[in-house]
Amino acid sequence: MSPLLDVRDLSVGFKIFEGYLSVLNGVELTLGEGERVGLVGETGCGKTTTVKSILRVLPMPPARIAGGEIFYRGKDILKMKRREVQTLRRMELTAIFQDPLMSLNPVFTVGTQLRDIVKDSLGASGKKLTKKQITARCIEALKETGMPDPERIMSNYPIQLSGGMRQRVCIAEALSTTAQLLLADEPTTNLDVTIQDQILRKLDELVEEKNTSVLMITHSLGVVMDLTQRLYIMYAGTMVEEGQTEELFASPLHPYSQGLMKSVPKLTGEGVSDGIPGRIPNYLDPPAGCRFHPRCEHTMPICQTEKPPLFNVENGRHVACFLYRS
Ligand SMILES: Nc1ncnc2c1ncn2[C@@H]1O[C@H](COP(=O)(O)OP(=O)(O)OP(=O)(O)O)[C@@H](O)[C@H]1O
């Protein structure tokens, strides 16, 4: 059976004043129906760029899709007409971003936006509710996120809310949709620590109930462990390893993953300097071959000239490293 989402050899860059930033370099990612998949990697490795490419919300220019395909239910999102993408975003895909202003419409109140989502989801399921019942459902969804004073918030515009409140609105939207795929990009960064766990559990329940597929991006390896079954490790715009979350944690194979796991429990914005010396490369002039080679203690001559593909290792593990070439 073909996967729900299948990202193949995706390359994306940004044209800036100084030149061309070659950020995503042949990203591979698949996600099955009802599956929960994690994506981790240090800051700037291209996680958000991947999500925005899937949703087709990258600003073009400066962004440019240099190659690849993004299949959703077998259809290439990159080739869809604008209308089709809008329908997909309304009915099938939902996202929670690090910066929630990205996904909220500044000219409509929170209430208008939430009510539209609830109406769409009712339309899809063939149910009918009165206006009052729809409003009550929106308020309930806001309450579930721990939003203070949800009745009042309904008549506010996104700009009138704090970062944490906006993130709660996005989560309430995600809780109210019928979407089949949730792209959660640091869904709780703007929330107090006390509510983070509660919200993640709530999202988890929802996903379980509706059999929603999830791509979870987070800096917290604890969250990844708890909430995902399969995991991708990303480095400098490429997937370097993929496998069952538990197995990957127990025995990371790629030299970068090994360094990353040493930096547990938290991947901070400072990178992974505890585990691996050096920094993520400059995308204006990234290293040829394996992008990790300047930081890798196992570098071989081939690593400097050829990009390692994802080799199929034992138990369906995939590792992009010439050490695992059979
Ligand atoms: N609009 C843009 N214009 C120019 N460069 C961009 C743009 N958006 C992203 N980039 C660059 O692409 C690279 C990857 O950024 P991205 O936001 O995808 O990283 P990330 O993995 O999500 O990091 P973080 O963990 O900090 O959120 C960075 O070097 C960033 O500066």
Ligand code: SF4
């Ligand atoms: S391909 Fe080479 S440089 Fe890259 S991680 Fe493997 S050994 Fe290190």
Ligand SMILES: [Mg+2]
């Ligand atoms: Mg990001």
